[in-house]
Amino acid sequence: MPQLLIDDLPIELVRKNIRSLRLTVYAPDGRVRVAAPLRTTEAAIHAFVASRRAWIQKHQAQFAAREQPAVLDFVSGETHYYQGQPLLLRVLPGPAAGRVQRTEPGFLDLCIAAGSPREQREKALNTWYRARLKEQLPALAARWEPVVGAQATAWAIKQMRTRWGTCNIRARRIWLNLELIKQPAACLDYVVVHELVHLHERLHNARFWGLMDQFMPDWRTARQALRAVHLQPCG
Structure with a gap:
């Protein structure tokens, strides 16, 4: 998947036959993905991500604060x-x-x-x-x-x-x-x-x-x- 680096923030970029830009922050690691219309310029994508930087950071912080799940071995006592x-x-x-x-x-x-x-x-x-x-x-x-x-x-x-x-x-x-x-x-x-x-x-x-x-x-x-x-x- 193509990658962009926007102000030190790595972005996964996927182009689709859609009408508008879409931004998703994924758990558990806070990776960021942008779905963009086929003809959207990189400049427009940079501006879109920059305008939502606070929202991205908020969600990345929430994911980082989550308690990490225990590693399970499926043995007695767990x-x-x-x-x-x-x-x-x-x-x-x-x-x-x-x-x-x-x-x-x-x-x-x-x-x-x-x-x-x-x-x-x-x-x-x-x-x-x-x-x-x-x-x-x-x-x-x-x-x-x-x-x-x-x-x-x-x-x-x-x-x-x-x-x-x-x-x-x-x-x-x-x-x-x-x-x-x-x-x-x-x-x-x-x-x-x-x-x-x-x-x-x-x-x-x-x-x-x-x-x-x-x-x-x-x-x-x-x-x-x-x-x-x-x-x-x-x-």
Whole structure:
């Protein structure tokens, strides 16, 4: 990807068939990307970035302040999360493919063959997480689609590096980040409503946030909670 250096700030530049310049600061490292219309001059891009330097620095500072996620080995004694609740992992003898279960409050049991590699233990836990999120999707859709007045044609789950959710407006398909199952339920509700509102309004403009206020007045609390999370996609 082409790179620009604007006042000592490295910028990833991608040119697209779009009408206006777009600026994104990505977690976790605060890298900056500019999407520019095909014929935009470099001088115009420099001016655009310079005018938003304070905004860029603000978001880079927020990402830098986030608590770094613990490196997980998926062994007994680690803390893992489910719907915002910390659970102590216990790795116990079990089938080769692994099985996850909750038999006691505060504990998460991973039953798997002794000597299984880290990747296999991680995969078994992620399979359990995915199943838990998938089984919640029908109720989430039934709860929020009537409130928002918009219906998705399909809901899906995938691992995403920089987004909690995404919406294909034309296909009316919504994807949720698997990591959401580890966050409090209010955060999952917020992302569901956020993506449904995109079926009314594509952009994050005044109309979009006005609709968020209408459908979920306390959305800011959940968004702030998610902003404090350092996304670490499952393997």
